[in-house]
Amino acid sequence: MMKQALLQTAFALLPLTGAAQRANLDSLYRCLDSEIGKSESYVRQRQDRIDDIHRRYLAAREPMARHRLAWQLAGHYGSFMNDSAIHYLEICGLLARQMGLIELQQSSYIALTHQYAATGFYPEALAYRDKIDRRLLRGWQLVDYYDCLHHLYGEMSYYSKDEAMRRESTKLANLYRDSLCSLLPPNDNLYLWRRIGLLNTARRYRDALRLSDLWLAQVEDDTPEFANMAFFRSEIYKAMGDETMRKYWLARSALSDIRNAVMDQASLWSLAGLLSREGRLERSNRYIEYSWNCTQRYNTHLRAWLVSPVLGVIGDTYKANLRTANRQLRWLIGAVSLMSAFLLASFIYVWRKKKQLSIARNDLRRTNRQLSELNERLSTNNLELEKLNGKLSETNKVKDEYIGKFLSTCSEYIDKLDAYRMRVNRKLKAGQLTDLMKMASSEQLKEDELQELFNNFDAVFLNLFPNFVADFNALLQPDSRIQPASKNRLTTDLRIFALIRLGIEESSRIAEFLRYSSNSIYSYRSRIKNMALCPRHEFEQRVKEIGM
Numbered sequence: 001m002m003k004q005a006l007l008q009t010a011f012a013l014l015p016l017t018g019a020a021q022r023a024n025l026d027s028l029y030r031c032l033d034s035e036i037g038k039s040e041s042y043v044r045q046r047q048d049r050i051d052d053i054h055r056r057y058l059a060a061r062e063p064m065a066r067h068r069l070a071w072q073l074a075g076h077y078g079s080f081m082n083d084s085a086i087h088y089l090e091i092c093g094l095l096a097r098q099m100g101l102i103e104l105q106q107s108s109y110i111a112l113t114h115q116y117a118a119t120g121f122y123p124e125a126l127a128y129r130d131k132i133d134r135r136l137l138r139g140w141q142l143v144d145y146y147d148c149l150h151h152l153y154g155e156m157s158y159y160s161k162d163e164a165m166r167r168e169s170t171k172l173a174n175l176y177r178d179s180l181c182s183l184l185p186p187n188d189n190l191y192l193w194r195r196i197g198l199l200n201t202a203r204r205y206r207d208a209l210r211l212s213d214l215w216l217a218q219v220e221d222d223t224p225e226f227a228n229m230a231f232f233r234s235e236i237y238k239a240m241g242d243e244t245m246r247k248y249w250l251a252r253s254a255l256s257d258i259r260n261a262v263m264d265q266a267s268l269w270s271l272a273g274l275l276s277r278e279g280r281l282e283r284s285n286r287y288i289e290y291s292w293n294c295t296q297r298y299n300t301h302l303r304a305w306l307v308s309p310v311l312g313v314i315g316d317t318y319k320a321n322l323r324t325a326n327r328q329l330r331w332l333i334g335a336v337s338l339m340s341a342f343l344l345a346s347f348i349y350v351w352r353k354k355k356q357l358s359i360a361r362n363d364l365r366r367t368n369r370q371l372s373e374l375n376e377r378l379s380t381n382n383l384e385l386e387k388l389n390g391k392l393s394e395t396n397k398v399k400d401e402y403i404g405k406f407l408s409t410c411s412e413y414i415d416k417l418d419a420y421r422m423r424v425n426r427k428l429k430a431g432q433l434t435d436l437m438k439m440a441s442s443e444q445l446k447e448d449e450l451q452e453l454f455n456n457f458d459a460v461f462l463n464l465f466p467n468f469v470a471d472f473n474a475l476l477q478p479d480s481r482i483q484p485a486s487k488n489r490l491t492t493d494l495r496i497f498a499l500i501r502l503g504i505e506e507s508s509r510i511a512e513f514l515r516y517s518s519n520s521i522y523s524y525r526s527r528i529k530n531m532a533l534c535p536r537h538e539f540e541q542r543v544k545e546i547g548m
Contacts, residue, residue: 025244028251029283032268035258036290046261050076067095067104074111079224079264082119082298089115106136110144117152118264120159125152146180147190149173189218189225193232200236208236227256231267247274254287263298265291450515458490461498465547472497475542480531492516496524497543505540 050073057069070091077085093108109131116125129149137145150173157169177194184191192215199208212233219225230253237246253267272287427433462468472494473481484491490498492514499510507521514521525540532539 025248025251028248028255032251032255032258033283033286035255036286039258039261039290042259042261046076046080050080063095063099067092067099070095078115079262080298081263082115085115086112102136103141106132107141107144110141110148114144114148114151117148117155120155122152122156143180143183143190146176146183147194150176150180150194187214187218189215189229192218193228196232196236200232200239203239205236205240209233212236222256222259224256224260224262227253227260227262227265227267229253230256234267234270243274247271250274263294265294268294454495455489457495457498459488461490461502462488465498465501468498468501468546469494471546472543475533475539476528476531477533493524493528496521497528497540500540501543501546503544 060066070088074088089112096104109128113125113128153169153173160166192211196208215229230249234246234249250267250271257265269291272284275284507518511518511521529536529539
């Protein structure tokens with residue numbers, strides 16, 4: 001039910017799609033040009049697949065395995081290289097006969113008949129037809145048999161010059177087509193293909209398009225089946241006289257052929273013939289040249305015979321255009337001769353003016369050079385000034401922040417000293433000298449104040465540079481990155497480089513602030529620089545640039 005709904009939606013949108021196809025025909029040609037340029041890569045991909053199967057075929061020892069791989073090779077060569085396809089189909093027949101498998105032998109005869117018929121070798125096709133025993137065929141083998149003979153007699157009817165033979169071949173082709181369709185469900189792609197051909201011949205174009213829409217919905221894009229569907233859809237539009245839609249579907253079919261490295265193709269040279277009649281010779285010649293190369297690789301006289309008239313049409317069009325161009329050229333030569341005399345006089349006049357301009361230009365060049373040098377100096381000075389302004393702005397920001405914190409801290413220390421004085425005074429009055437001695441000898445006050453100092457420093461610094469920790473870690477190797485216990489606190493490593501970021505670079509000053517020895521600070525710095533992603537000598541400069 002869902003699939004039927006999707007198909008109905010697709011059919012409802014087909015008029016809009018047709019309008020879009022007409023609008024995008026030129027872009028489709030450009031896509032074709034691009035794919036032709038990449039065609040050799042598609043050929044290599046197909047050849048690589050064939051080579052892989054061929055290696056397995058050579059390594060196989062059991063007849064059935066060799067038959068299966070030979071059958072695959074024949075399928076891959078079927079539209080790629082005719083001689084090789086026939087060669088491996090003959091091997092399949094030989095192996096089937098050696099194994100005594102009549103069913104496989106019949107399949108080989110059917111496939112050889114179809115291959116010879118498709119490539120114009122009708123005596124050979126008829127010879128293999130006579131080897132097929134109709135009484136032994138069942139299921140899809142019978143379908144292949146009817147389709148093969150329909151194709152054979154259809155080709156013979158189309159290319160025959162004898163009227164009686166054409167009528168007889170047409171009659172047989174129709175008979176086998178009816179037998180084929182009686183075995184297939186109405187939604188099968190092969191059924192739709194043959195039924196569309198019948199409707200198109202009977203000029204029932206709307207019915208043919210309706211079945212073509214169903215066929216389109218059942219095939220994947222850029223597959224050999226899609227190329228086949230698109231070609232026969234173009235044949236419907238050809239019969240309807242809609243050249244735009246015919247070219248669109250020929251181009252879509254040709255694209256699928258190129259992407260699948262199909263050498264037995266009809267779409268591109270048919271499109272080349274249409275374009276040559278429109279006078280688009282450059283593109284037409286490019287397409288027919290590619291088609292001719294494919295025909296040479298596929299190696300059948302039928303395709304060469306079909307492409308030759310298109311080559312002739314393009315050649316005649318070139319000759320006609322050349323004659324027109326020659327007439328135009330003679331008129332142009334006369335006009336150019338008259339213009340030459342005028343240009344000579346103009347040249348003498350311009351030469352004199354040019355000499356005068358050259359002198360003025362030299363003077364102007366010197367002036368411009370001097371001006372350029374002044375501009376470069378000014379630009380350099382402006383850059384330096386901009387850097388200084390940036391540093392000054394940052395310094396002012398740091399200064400303002402730390403002055404405010406300094407004043408706040410001083411006020412807090414005054415309050416703390418006053419509170420400490422009052423405690424000492426109370427203990428003196430109370431005669432608590434022992435407690436007073438304990439207070440004076442304890443290091444806890446110093447530790448608390450140092451911790452308070454570091455906390456204040458961390459808070460002010462992270463307020464100034466909120467992304468410092470992340471930016472600093474980005475300079476380190478992933479397994480060496482530092483994660484503080486709290487997002488509002490810094491570790492000793494981070495404090496050292498925070499001071500460097502503020503411009504305090506001497507290890508002695510850093511040690512004095514953090515209450516470490518200079519050697520310890522030096523060791524900290526060296527250890528961190530060893531973990532840097534960048535060269536050691538660049539690390540501290542990059543730290544100074546954090547937040548700029």
